[in-house]
Amino acid sequence: MNQKKPTNLSELTKAEIAKWLNSFDTVLTDCDGVLWHEGVAIDGVPEAITLLKSLGKEVYFVTNNGIKTGREIWKRATSCGYEIDESRIIAPIQAIAEYLQARNFTKKVYIIGAEAIRNGLAAAGIESFGPGPEVLQGKLNDFIAQQVATQAADDVGAVVVGFDEHFTFAKMLKASNYICSNPDCLFMTTNLDTVHRYPEYRIPGTGALLAALETCVERKALQFGKPNPEICQELIKSGKVVPARTLMIGDVCKVDVLFGYNCGFQTLLVGTGHNSIYELNEVLQNPIENPAFIPDYFVPSLGDITKLI
Numbered sequence: 099m100n101q102k103k104p105t106n107l108s109e110l111t112k113a114e115i116a117k118w119l120n121s122f123d124t125v126l127t128d129c130d131g132v133l134w135h136e137g138v139a140i141d142g143v144p145e146a147i148t149l150l151k152s153l154g155k156e157v158y159f160v161t162n163n164g165i166k167t168g169r170e171i172w173k174r175a176t177s178c179g180y181e182i183d184e185s186r187i188i189a190p191i192q193a194i195a196e197y198l199q200a201r202n203f204t205k206k207v208y209i210i211g212a213e214a215i216r217n218g219l220a221a222a223g224i225e226s227f228g229p230g231p232e233v234l235q236g237k238l239n240d241f242i243a244q245q246v247a248t249q250a251a252d253d254v255g256a257v258v259v260g261f262d263e264h265f266t267f268a269k270m271l272k273a274s275n276y277i278c279s280n281p282d283c284l285f286m287t288t289n290l291d292t293v294h295r296y297p298e299y300r301i302p303g304t305g306a307l308l309a310a311l312e313t314c315v316e317r318k319a320l321q322f323g324k325p326n327p328e329i330c331q332e333l334i335k336s337g338k339v340v341p342a343r344t345l346m347i348g349d350v351c352k353v354d355v356l357f358g359y360n361c362g363f364q365t366l367l368v369g370t371g372h373n374s375i376y377e378l379n380e381v382l383q384n385p386i387e388n389p390a391f392i393p394d395y396f397v398p399s400l401g402d403i404t405k406l407i
């Protein structure tokens with residue numbers, strides 16, 4: 099059985115690297131773990147992006163970050179030394195706002211998630227509520243009478259779930275009732291990321307919070323992050339991105355590599371994520387079960403490519 103294994107770019111000759119560089123025109127890259135860590139650029143990577151652009155590659159940044167608006171991510175990119183147009187940032191909050199705008203959405207949005215979602219929606223003229231702490235106070239029936247029944251169900255036209263440090267039973271109770279009391283209520287999420295900072299810690303991701311809500315409402319949310327290939331369908335339809343000539347760069351096999359696979363892109367995993375090497379070894383142990391998670395290429399850091407060319 100021919101088992102897929104990633105090609106390590108560091109082991110290629112200069113001629114092979116040149117051939118590989120000629121195999122794509124467009125680059126989509128994840129941000130956190132590839133371009134920067136906690137707001138600090140990863141060594142040599144801004145130079146690598148500049149080099150790719152100087153070779154004529156069209157570069158897009160694509161993130162699952164649901165706690166920053168597209169503009170905030172763009173500002174972070176700029177402060178880290180990346181020159182990129184704001185329109186080249188593909189981010190969930192922006193995608194959700196555009197989805198609602200395209201449907202002439204005029205109701206309110208209930209948010210389980212960060213303040214950035216409210217800000218992103220407000221910038222698009224969409225009213226929302228929910229971010230911040232909220233706990234069940236007093237008796238359950240009193241809370242239902244005061245907090246759930248008072249917000250007319252048809253007033254809330256969408257529930258958006260993102261990463262929320264203040265996730266509680268009270269929020270789940272509200273969201274479930276908004277979703278189920280109105281069959282037209284949209285149910286959306288910024289991403290399905292299950293865990294952060296693993297294996298150092300296990301910080302529950304949006305996908306973990308969402309699973310609780312999906313179980314309760316017996317519905318699946320529309321998701322606006324990787325690995326959903328829908329998030330770049332507009333770029334593909336317009337011809338700006340040609341899948342066979344596109345490279346996806348990421349640090350997480352089960353999100354970034356799977357996204358590239360779903361879109362028909364070639365994929366490059368970098369080893370600069372918290373979990374990249376650990377996860378790669380894990381998926382390589384089951385190549386038959388995990389073909390969609392195995393990248394075509396691997397490089398310890400994207401910064402290395404300046405030395406390889």
Ligand SMILES: [Mg+2]
Pocket residue numbers: 128129130131132348349350371
């Ligand atoms: Mg990442």
